[in-house]
Amino acid sequence: MRPSSSYVELPAGADPLLGIEAVWLSLANQPSNHRVLPDGRCDIILRFCASTVPISRISVVVTGPTTAYYDVAVEPGMGFAGIRLRPGFFQCILGFKPISLREQTLVDDVAISACPPLATLCAETDTPEALHDRLIGFVRSRVGQDHAPLSRQTRRILSAFHASSGRLPVQDIARMHGLSARTVQRIVLDATGLPPKSYARILQFHRAMRLLRDHRLSPSEAAVEAGYADQAHMTHALRRFGGLSPARLADATLVTLRD
Amino acid sequence: MTVRFGYTILYVPDVRETVAFYEAAFGMTLRFLHESGLYAELETGAVTLAFAGEEMAEMNGLGIRPQRKNDPAQAVEIALICDDPKSAWDRAVAAGALPLSPPQTKPWNQIVGYVRDLNGCLVELCSDMTNPN
Numbered sequence: 001m002r003p004s005s006s007y008v009e010l011p012a013g014a015d016p017l018l019g020i021e022a023v024w025l026s027l028a029n030q031p032s033n034h035r036v037l038p039d040g041r042c043d044i045i046l047r048f049c050a051s052t053v054p055i056s057r058i059s060v061v062v063t064g065p066t067t068a069y070y071d072v073a074v075e076p077g078m079g080f081a082g083i084r085l086r087p088g089f090f091q092c093i094l095g096f097k098p099i100s101l102r103e104q105t106l107v108d109d110v111a112i113s114a115c116p117p118l119a120t121l122c123a124e125t126d127t128p129e130a131l132h133d134r135l136i137g138f139v140r141s142r143v144g145q146d147h148a149p150l151s152r153q154t155r156r157i158l159s160a161f162h163a164s165s166g167r168l169p170v171q172d173i174a175r176m177h178g179l180s181a182r183t184v185q186r187i188v189l190d191a192t193g194l195p196p197k198s199y200a201r202i203l204q205f206h207r208a209m210r211l212l213r214d215h216r217l218s219p220s221e222a223a224v225e226a227g228y229a230d231q232a233h234m235t236h237a238l239r240r241f242g243g244l245s246p247a248r249l250a251d252a253t254l255v256t257l258r259d
Numbered sequence: 260m261t262v263r264f265g266y267t268i269l270y271v272p273d274v275r276e277t278v279a280f281y282e283a284a285f286g287m288t289l290r291f292l293h294e295s296g297l298y299a300e301l302e303t304g305a306v307t308l309a310f311a312g313e314e315m316a317e318m319n320g321l322g323i324r325p326q327r328k329n330d331p332a333q334a335v336e337i338a339l340i341c342d343d344p345k346s347a348w349d350r351a352v353a354a355g356a357l358p359l360s361p362p363q364t365k366p367w368n369q370i371v372g373y374v375r376d377l378n379g380c381l382v383e384l385c386s387d388m389t390n391p392n
Contacts, residue, residue, distance in 0.1 A: 156272050156327075163270065163313040165322035176330035210320045227322070 010132060018143050019089025021255065023132050024082045028074040037242050038066040039255050040192055040202045042090050042098055043082045044138070046121055046131045050079035058122045058131070062094065062111045064101025065193035067202065069242050081131035083139060084255065087158050088191035092149040093142040098193030117142070153177065154187050161188070165207035166200035167227035205241040206255070208234050212246055219246040266300075267337065268309045270316050270323055271378050274299050277310045280377040284354035285339055285347070285384075308337065328357070328379040336373075336381035347384045348372040356382070 006027045013023030021041065027050050045061040090098040094115045112119045121134055143149065150158075160173050173196070174181040188196040208226040211217045217225060223234040238244045271277045274292070278299050281287045290307070292299040297312035316323045326333055341347035344362040351374045352358045362372030362384065370386040 159272055159313045160325045160327070163316045163323050163325045165317060167322050168324065176325075176327040178329045207317075207320065207322060215320055225322070 013083075013132070013136075015136075016086065018136075018139050019086045019093060019149070020083055020136065020139055021086045022084040023136065024080075024084065025128055025132070026080040026082070027128075028076055028078045030076050032074050033071040034074050035069055035071050035243070036063075036066075037069050037206075038202050039206065040065060040087065040194055040199050041084050041255060042094075042101070042193070043084050044093075044118075044121075044135060045080055045082040046135065048079045048081070048128070048131070049077055050128065051077040054124050054126050055079075055128070055131075056124045058125075059108050060111050060118050060121050061108075062101065062106040062115070062118070064104045064106075065098050066103050067194065067198050067241070068103070079128055081128050081135065083132075083135040085139075088150045088154055089143070090193065091190075093139055095142075097190065099189055100193075102193050150191070153179075154191055157184060157187055158191060161196070161200055161203060165226065166203035166205075168200075170196045170200070201237065202241060204228075205237050208237065209242070209244075209249060213249045222246075264306055266307045266309050268311050269337075269378075269380060270313050270325065271310050272313055272325065274310045274312050277377065280354065281308075284351040284356050284374075284376070285382070286350070326379045328375065328377075330379060332375060332379060332381040336383050337376075338383040338385055340387045341384050342387070344370040344372055344384045344386050348374065351382070351384065 006029065008025055010023040010025070014020055042065060043061075043063045045063065047059040047061055048055045049057055085093060096114060106114055108122075117138065121131075121138055125131060125134070157173060157177055157179075160168065160176065170184055171181050174184040177184070185196055188194065188199055192199050194202070204226055208222055208228070211222040211225055212219065215222075219234065220231050223231040226234060228234040228237065235246060238246060238249075242249075269277070275296050278289055278292065278301070281301060282289065287308075288302045290300040290302045295312075297315055298309065300307050300309045313323070313325050324330075324333070339347070348358075348362050356374035356376060357379075359375055359381075360373040362370045364370050367388070369388050372384045374382050374384065376382050
C-alpha cells in the first residue's frame, strides 16, 4: 500500500537492529488506483484521513507476504503512515508467523485480534509524524532488549538471496552455507512467509525493474544481467509479478534490504 | 580524462567483523568505518582495500555471488606483500585464517603462501618482488 505520487521514506527511519527497513508516509491528492508490487516484505500501516485535525479515524493494516500484485483504490485526503519490516522480524514483532498471513491483509479488528497490542496504534493524534513515532515505539516495545531475533545463519542466508538478487539456485545457497536445501527452505519460509524459490523470483523481478527503469538497460541487456534465460522469461516475470511490460513499467517503490 | 586504480572493494556479510579479522590476521589498520557499519577502508597506501556490506550490492542495483567459506573461492585474490611471509602466514592462521598453502619459494625466487580469510576470500602472502633482497 505505497501510493507512489507522494510516497516518502524518513531518511533516518531504518533501524536494522529493530527490524525496521523503512518508515514511510504517503498522502493522496487525487483519486487513483495504486499498484502494490510483491516485495517479499510485510508492512504495518496506519490509514487515516489527513484532512481533519486531530486525526481520529485511524485504521491499522498488516500486510502479509504476497507473490502477486494488487491495486488499492485511494481517495483524496487519505494518508498512510507505514513501517516496512525487514525479512525475519515479522513473528517477533507481531507474535505469529508470516506464513499464516500469506497473500492476505489484516485490517482493524481482525488485525487487533491477531495481535492485541496493535490497538494502541489507533488512538487520536494531531500529526502524521506522531504516527511514525508510535509505529517505531510499537516495534521497539515488541522487539525488546533482545534486538536480534535472527540467528547469524539466517541473516547470512537472507543476505545471500538479496546480494545475488535471486539469481542463485536454492541448492547453491544451501551448499555454500553447508546446509541442506530443506533447511534453507525452512529458514526462508519462517523468516519471510514465502518459499525460497518464490522469494528469489521476487528479488529477481525487482532487480529487473530497477535495471530497466533506473539503470536504463535495454530489455535484452536487463534480461541477461538479471539472470533470466531470455527476454521472454523476463517479460513473463514482469507480467506475472507486476502486470507490467518492459515498455510500461510501474512508478512503484522498489525496495532493498538496507541499513 | 585520467583514470587511476583506487580501490579494491570486497562485499562481505559483516564489515566490522571483517575489519577486526584483517587487523588481527594481517596486522592492518583501519582508516575509516562508516557509522552504518556498511563500509570500511583499511590503511593500505595508494590503493585502498575496502569492505562493503553485502546489502550495498542490492542497494546499488548490483547482483553478486556472495563469498562463503563453503563455496569455492572467487576468481580473485588479495595479495599482501610481507617482509616475512612465513611469520605473516603463521599469524594469519593463528587468527583463524584457513591455512591453504604454506609459504614456499617459487622458481622466480618469490616466497608465496595462501590463506582464505574469514569469509573465504583468497589472500596471498608474498615477499616483495619489486624490491628483491
